[in-house]
Every structure is written in structure tokens, then in C-alpha cells.
Amino acid sequence: MKKKNGRTFRKRRRKQSSLGFASLSHKDEYIFLKKWLKERGYEDSKLRPAEFSETGRGLLTTKSLQAEDLVIALPEKCLLTTDTVLNTLCTFLIAEKCGQTKSPWKPYLNLLPETYTCPVCLDYKTVDLLSEPLRRQAYEQRKRVQELFVSSQPFFSSLQPLFPKNLKSVFNYHAFRWAWCTINTRTVYMKPSQRGCFSKDPDIYALAPFLDLLNHNPAVQVKAAFNEKTKCYEITTLSTCKKYEEVFICYGPHDNQRLLLEYGFVAHNNPHSTVHVTTAMLLKYTAPEDKQRPMKLSILQENKLLDDLTFSWEGPSWKLLTTLKILSLEADQFPSWRKVLLGHVISEGNEKKSLDFATEICLSLTEETQHTLQKISLLKSDCQHLVTQLSLVEALRTEELHILQKTSEILWGLRSTTV
Numbered sequence: 001m002k003k004k005n006g007r008t009f010r011k012r013r014r015k016q017s018s019l020g021f022a023s024l025s026h027k028d029e030y031i032f033l034k035k036w037l038k039e040r041g042y043e044d045s046k047l048r049p050a051e052f053s054e055t056g057r058g059l060l061t062t063k064s065l066q067a068e069d070l071v072i073a074l075p076e077k078c079l080l081t082t083d084t085v086l087n088t089l090c091t092f093l094i095a096e097k098c099g100q101t102k103s104p105w106k107p108y109l110n111l112l113p114e115t116y117t118c119p120v121c122l123d124y125k126t127v128d129l130l131s132e133p134l135r136r137q138a139y140e141q142r143k144r145v146q147e148l149f150v151s152s153q154p155f156f157s158s159l160q161p162l163f164p165k166n167l168k169s170v171f172n173y174h175a176f177r178w179a180w181c182t183i184n185t186r187t188v189y190m191k192p193s194q195r196g197c198f199s200k201d202p203d204i205y206a207l208a209p210f211l212d213l214l215n216h217n218p219a220v221q222v223k224a225a226f227n228e229k230t231k232c233y234e235i236t237t238l239s240t241c242k243k244y245e246e247v248f249i250c251y252g253p254h255d256n257q258r259l260l261l262e263y264g265f266v267a268h269n270n271p272h273s274t275v276h277v278t279t280a281m282l283l284k285y286t287a288p289e290d291k292q293r294p295m296k297l298s299i300l301q302e303n304k305l306l307d308d309l310t311f312s313w314e315g316p317s318w319k320l321l322t323t324l325k326i327l328s329l330e331a332d333q334f335p336s337w338r339k340v341l342l343g344h345v346i347s348e349g350n351e352k353k354s355l356d357f358a359t360e361i362c363l364s365l366t367e368e369t370q371h372t373l374q375k376i377s378l379l380k381s382d383c384q385h386l387v388t389q390l391s392l393v394e395a396l397r398t399e400e401l402h403i404l405q406k407t408s409e410i411l412w413g414l415r416s417t418t419v
């Protein structure tokens with residue numbers, strides 16, 4: 001301990017803060033976790049927990065990593081797996097957390113976040129600031145978790161003899177939501193072992209202590225799987241990482257809406273970011289007097305063009321532009337709708353009309369996003385207790401605004417070449 005006050009320590013602390021992270025590995029909780037992992041066969045020489053200014057808690061490497069290097073190999077004994085249903089793992093987490101002192105998982109449970117920012121945990125005021133499609137998904141998530149909680153009640157009641165405390169003080173909605181978020185944001189997928197082509201083995205999800213401190217970066221590539229030979233869950237990087245930098249993995253090619261929905265955060269400059277255009281929005285800008293509108297809509301529906309219409313950093317998606325071209329067909333052009341689906345240009349007029357249509361939608365979404373950002377900034381000063389969640393939605397809506405601004409530039413360029 002005395003060593004900590006020495007010159008080397010002070011020098012090291014200075015170096016760390018200038019690099020944008022503060023080491024956590026000297027803290028008791030992390031020392032206990034490392035000891036616990038070691039007892040279960042985990043050997044590590046390079047990863048250290050740290051607090052990063054951009055991403056919060058994560059892991060850094062003390063040795064540079066080259067492509068194909070193993071980032072981590074976590075032995076099976078350290079994994080908390082479920083080959084049964086989700087609520088069994090929820091129940092397990094709640095029960096272990098409440099009887100923490102005796103739990104063999106204590107060093108891990110101690111370090112789990114106390115709160116989450118997935119939509120199920122957000123205040124209604126915050127959820128209402130999300131864009132319409134995401135808001136709908138956020139309410140669906142709430143409903144799903146509530147239903148799962150209600151359907152787990154008989155199971156919780158059957159556990160009463162095992163608990164001296166009043167069961168409701170242990171298995172309440174608050175605890176269930178915490179456990180659900182823990183599982184949703186932190187489990188890794190383990191492909192069931194292939195016992196035969198028609199194997200009915202259920203999917204297995206595992207909580208992986210320490211490994212679950214790795215944060216997401218959409219720009220990195222990794223391979224992750226349970227290795228049957230070494231009996232370890234292994235992550236190999238396909239990207240490089242410099243010494244004393246944060247080691248990232250990629251949770252998948254998710255856009256920011258999906259990251260918020262599933263993990264409760266957003267990634268800045270996410271290349272997969274999109275802004276969704278709903279059917280209601282399309283209908284708002286199509287002429288209701290267009291007699292072929294119902295037919296056009298059923299063609300679009302049959303060809304699955306109405307789902308997932310988006311603007312991205314590259315402008316309107318192919319699906320969105322094709323949809324707009326079909327909706328913009330004049331009565332005499334309508335029989336050519338199949339050609340539009342095949343990517344043919346029907347006329348200069350149709351091209352121009354669909355781009356004008358896209359511009360109108362983009363402009364309307366831009367105004368709506370700017371208005372929401374103003375509301376967020378007012379709410380941030382009025383509702384101090386919601387500042388963290390409001391900042392999260394602000395980051396998401398700001399990224400959406402940037403995509404819409406980029407799209408507007410792209411559309412302007414496209415329109416000037418078609419006129």
C-alpha cells in the first residue's frame with residue numbers, strides 16, 4: 001500500500017489520465033473478481049479493467065494486439081449458462097443477489113451495474129422523445145418484460161419455502177427488470193454442440209464474468225465462440241489494438257436504435273446508423289386523390305418494400321427510393337411498375353418526383369428531430385433526475401439529425417443531376 005504514494009505511482013496515475021482512462025484493477029472488487037476467475041482456471045496477462053472517458057467501464061490491453069490474436073479465453077467453469085428458459089436465469093440472478101454473502105458468484109454479482117438505460121427502464125417522458133418506430137418498440141419491450149414477470153409469478157411463489165423473507169420483497173418487478181436487463185445486455189451466445197443434423201438442443205446463453213466488461217465498437221471485427229477443445233469461451237480479434245488502449249469487440253452490425261433498445265447506449269458515428277421512414281409518413285405525402293394508390297400500396301406490401309425504409313449516411317436506401325418511384329408513377333406509367341422493381345428508369349419525371357418526395361420526407365423528419373432536440377434541452381434543465389437518460393436520447397437524436405442533414409445534401413446533388 002505504501003508504494004502507492006511513491007513517485008512511480010504518481011507518474012503512472014498522471015500517464016493514465018492523459019491517456020483518457022483511469023485504471024480500476026487496484027480496487028478490491030476487481031481484485032476479488034480476478035482471484036475468483038483464477039480459482040476457476042482463468043489465466044490472463046494483458047487485460048485490465050478501466051474507466052474510459054468515452055465509453056465508461058471497459059477493458060484495456062497492456063500488450064498490443066495483432067489481427068488473429070486471442071483477446072480472451074474464459075474457461076467453462078466461469079460461465080453462468082442457461083440451456084433452459086430465460087426466466088430461470090432471471091430468478092437465479094435475483095435469488096443470488098438477495099442472498100449475496102453466501103453466493104459463490106458474489107465477486108461477479110458485486111460488479112454488475114445497479115441500473116440500466118434500456119428503454120424498459122426509461123421514464124415515460126424520455127421514451128416519448130424517441131422517434132415513432134423506436135418508441136413503439138420501446139413500449140413493446142416494456143410490455144414483454146411485464147408479461148414475462150406476470151407469467152413467472154407461479155414459479156416465484158413455489159420458491160417461498162426457500163426464502164425466509166417476504167417473497168414480494170425479493171421477486172418484485174424492479175428486481176425482475178434488473179435481472180432481465182443484466183441478461184439482455186451482457187450474455188454471450190453459445191451455439192449448441194452439433195450432435196446430429198436434427199439436434200433439438202436449445203440455444204444457450206451465458207453470462208461471462210470479466211469478458212462482459214468488453215465494450216462495443218462497430219469498426220472492429222472479432223470471432224467469438226465456445227471452443228470445445230479448450231473448453232473456453234474464446235474471443236479472437238481481427239483488428240489491431242495498441243498497448244494501453246481500450247479493447248473493443250463488436251456486438252453486431254447494429255444501428256443506434258437497436259443498440260439503445262438492446263444495450264441501452266448509442267455509438268457515435270456509427271456506420272450502421274439509420275433513420276426510419278414509416279408507412280404513415282409515406283401516406284402523408286402521397287396524393288390521396290391518386291386512384292392507383294391502394295394498388296400501389298398492395299404491390300409494395302406484397303414485395304415486402306414497406307418494411308425497413310431508411311435514410312443512412314449514404315442517403316435514401318434502395319428500398320425507400322424504389323417505393324417512392326412506385327408511389328410517384330403517373331396513371332399511364334403504372335403498368336410499368338415491375339420495371340421499377342428491376343431498377344429501370346421509367347422517365348426523368350418519375351425520377352424527379354420521387355427525389356422531391358424523398359426531400360420532403362427528409363425535411364419533415366429534420367424539423368421534427370430539431371424540435372425534439374429543443375424539447376430535450378428544456379427538459380434537461382427542468383428534470384435534473386432524468387439528465388442521464390435525456391442525454392442518451394439527445395445523442396441518438398443528434399446522430400439522426402446528422403444523417404438527415406447528410407441525406408439532404410445527397411438528395412440535393414441527385415436532384416441537380418436529374419433536372
Ligand SMILES: C[S@@+](CC[C@H](N)C(=O)[O-])C[C@H]1O[C@@H](n2cnc3c(N)ncnc32)[C@H](O)[C@@H]1O
Nearest residue numbers: 055057058185186212213214215216263264265
Ligand atoms: C457487455 S457490457 C460492457 C461493459 C460495461 N461497460 C460495464 O461497465 O459493465 C455492455 C454494456 O456496456 C455499455 N457499452 C458497451 N459499449 C459501449 C460504448 N461503445 N459506449 C458506451 N457504452 C457502451 C452499455 O451500457 C452496454 O449495455
